[in-house]
Amino acid sequence: MTMQQRKGMTMELKGKTIIITGASSGIGASAALLFASEGANLVLGARRAAELNQLTGQITQSNGRAVCLAGDVTDEAYAHRLVDLARSEYGRLDGAFNNAGMMGEIGPVAEMSAANWTEVITTNLTSAFFSAKAQIPALVEQGGVLVFTSSFVGVDNGGMPGMGAYAASKAGLVGLVRSLAADHAAEGIRVNALLPGGTRTAMAGDDPDTHDFIAGLHPMKRMGEPKEIAQAALFLMSDRASFVTGTAMSVDGGISARLL
Template sequence: MTARFAGKVALVTGGGSGIGRATALAFAREGATVVVAGRTARNLAETVRLIEEAGGRADAVTADIAVAADVERLVGTVVERHGALDIAVNNAGYLPTPAELADLDEETLVRTLGINVVGTWLSMKHEVRHMRAHGGGVIVNVGSVVGAHLTIPGAGAYGASKAAVAALGRSAAREYAADGIRVNTLSPSSMDTPMSLLEGETEAERTERAKGMFPLGRIGSVEEGAGAVLWLASEESGFALGHDLVIDGGITA
């Protein structure tokens, strides 16, 4: 255990798996009290268990970021239980089944934008309101290289939503810098999570596919994603504001 985030309270949405879980574990290892949020209580409980077994402090709040009342309750619960909200990582998101624009159904588009865009906006809205009234804080939004940096056929809905996440982050960064709130975005490419598997693809097949796609010859690990989040949340990146940090193995180079 180290102390880079000792005394800090960090909220991680989508903390029940993938980059969210790895980020929660990393914050806890570095001294933060971590609250993980998401829709599936079982997954959140597993993250809490892993943190506590390693000697860290963790809590879980079940919430749907696409529901305004849930997000308001989530932020209020974090503050009520732990007395502060210093760091917020807005990681929860949705990846729809690929479909070209003319074949994309309205329900899928609305759901994608509702979770990835509206959900991120709702999260920032309530996080900023607390931080603005209590001396500032740090917000890291998790976007994607798809949309803002890379175009993939069939991923128009997802790409549009993640490009909007980056745009929202830049706007918030400019609007609230004077309030001591620092907002940045992390844009990863495929990471070692089930979300990066194509339909019917095995992990071994994904490894082979990545060799021909990424200059580094592999996809990223969730620990590498977590490390980037922690840097953006730390004082080491104190001069980074409104930044969109790409970690993609060179695929957009």
């Protein structure tokens, strides 16, 4: 069903202005297409300008509403520029899906470079701090929703070998989410995290043997698709989740149940 065909139907995010980071591919791009089909006004962010422009054009050509701004989420000023763009283009900000992240090098911590540790923590955790710092003042005006992409790795007993920096960053992100939720619930701001399982994105590579191994870790015996994670983000962003805040929601094909 196209966005044009959706006109006149009940839309979960109709008229809501939402920032999506990491929007150039994978979960972020799937969320952008889904949120646009549900009536959202989108501000799309990622490092790759060409991919962002292509996705924005795809949405607008289908009668959706989207603008984009390329940049690096590890730059605090970029977080503010995305909020400024939301306000200048649509007059307000109602929420953000802070999805950008990276895996970094795989290997034991004792052999890990300090540069890799710093890059992963900065990209996955410090950027979330920058995003929240920029977005919350805009949400206080009328309330809103923040959703962050964490991971089962490092959370819910989901320890995985060779992923110390990634696990630390994603576990820290859940802690930040819960603190933000407690701080801002009375202001009408909901804050939640998603814990995806292995998902078929560029981060998972393209080696079929690796995909088979990852799939085998899940009780459902398959990897998730980006749209499936985006559907969960849509739920948390929508009014259907109006009494949900401070949670880390597993969308992982049962892998956390197996690891517990």
